Amino acid sequence: MSRSRYTPRERRHRAIHAFIDRDCPVSALTPGTKVPVKSCPQCDIKSPDYVRHHGIKDCPHKPDMCHGFHAATLDHDKAQSWIDRYPDLNFAISTGPAGLVIVDLDTNKNGAPVPDKYANIPGVKDGYDVWSLALERYGARHPTDTMQVSTPNGGLHIWHSLPPGVVVNKSEGAFGWLVDIRSTNSYIIGPTSVTKDGEYRRLGDVTEPTVAPDWLLHHLEHTGHKPKPPARPRPRIIRQRSDQDDREYRGKTVQDLAHELATAQETERHAVLVRVTAAAAYLVHRGLCDEAEMRDAMYDAGRDAQRTDYEIHKAIESALSYTAGRAA
Template identity: 35%
Template sequence: MTTTHHAAMAAALGAAARGWPVFPLAVGDKAPPRGFTNWETRATRDPGRIRAWWQRAPYNAGIATGPAGLVVIDLDRPKPGQRSPREWNLPGICDGADVFALLCQRAGIPIEWETLQVRTRRGGLHLYYTAPPGTRLPSTNGSLGWLIDTRAWGGYVVAPGSTVTLPDGTGRYTVQHATRPAPLPPSLFKQLQPAPLPAKRPVHVPIIDDRHSAYLNAALNRELAHLAAAQPGQRNRALFGAAAALGELIAGGALPEQPVKELLEQGGADLGLSRSEVVRTVESGLRHGARRPRHLATA
């Protein structure tokens, strides 16, 4: 085991000692190893299991933020050649930390900088906070602002001590400010709460084609069942897959788009995904499915 891999195992053991469940990430990567599924439920604080994992193969370390009771704000830096959206093309706005500071300033929220801070491999910043008791914030991707993600339930962060070597940047995750994670301030918690979807109401999908109604109803129920059974960490992907599959039937004229879209949005909301994630993922999946229209036999 190399020095780098010893550091990753030490990071995993250190996180577990703080009460944070951990799991392996592929060496040099930010994703779990191939075949390692259900990472949120398999993450552990057991030192014996952690050592057993790292003795089998070299890994990076991931912290399952939801079970750890953490909310981590990920303030990223733009990738080479990446330009800011028009709304963030403002003087002094260069990265996610600038966007976050401006968002908090606009909302009149003081930023709690006195908390555990981890410098990421491309120069970004992870701010660690403890989640308010009894809450279950979902993870978000870009819904707060440009280059800002949050990691809570359904998400994870690369533990400090891990080294990532990817085409868009190589580097080690290091502790920049070593202190206990501060409680997430109530005002910041309110800012991080995702906007709710519209109130849930029954959605009826009219199926005009009586000859294929049984097949189409089965297809709808199958995709919605797969979506409802999605595990943490796979929910966004499951929503995209369901939208893509039903998008093929919509493009082929077998299903109406708007009611199906509403059903998918309700399914995503039931999984705890944020409003922006649900809308973006459903639209992307429907577009993907429309590329391969599925026409039902007429004979």
């Protein structure tokens, strides 16, 4: 059926339901943006009406649009209720539950200098060129048999599905300059979504992602995106805490620490990130919260504090390693 029979808004509504039919959970984005719909006051950690909770699983109200891509749904009725309230909403796909890995190529739209790593390689000027270097390394060609989406700023999303049992992390590893990997704990903007810069458009006639090729999975392991084998369980009992430690952290929960980070002054955010992740690591090792709960809280609060995923990841890993070492 011809696209021209539908308005841009209608095509977006149809696309939302089509992705649900493909078992790709969708979440709501603020109309005209790439940003999740703002959480309600009960779920906004910066709001005075915030109700302490850990996420979508213990949300103080019936789960709806709060908590971003964690609230992604396969329920047609729920998605339609979002459309009814926000007819011009954009949408995203939660890539982990959908079993997807997306290679996100960016242009150098801000004219940043080429990193030293690539300075002596002729022709490298953006993420497309870094992707080409990876293709050349493995004797591969740019795929033409899988779904691809152009972005309004000239970037490209290359969609692949993951083989059963394969997990790819987003916030760990580094593919290369201006190349991002979106899979576990991430989302991708859905085609037909529109920002002030234009529309996310599916390219060509291929409408389905093919299975990620072996060379790409191998490369993602090399770049640190594939999870390492589980580490030995860290001991829960640690050294005797000092009186100063107890005065500073007594009675605090991981959500208290997350709130401290999310509301930190701009000039203090890195220092607060280091401090609260260290305190949260002690909570984990004392058995007062789960490591997964701690990680989710620190990532959410760190992003609110405009910290990069890499910076948050390094702070968490350093804190957990330090507390484990002191427990040994």
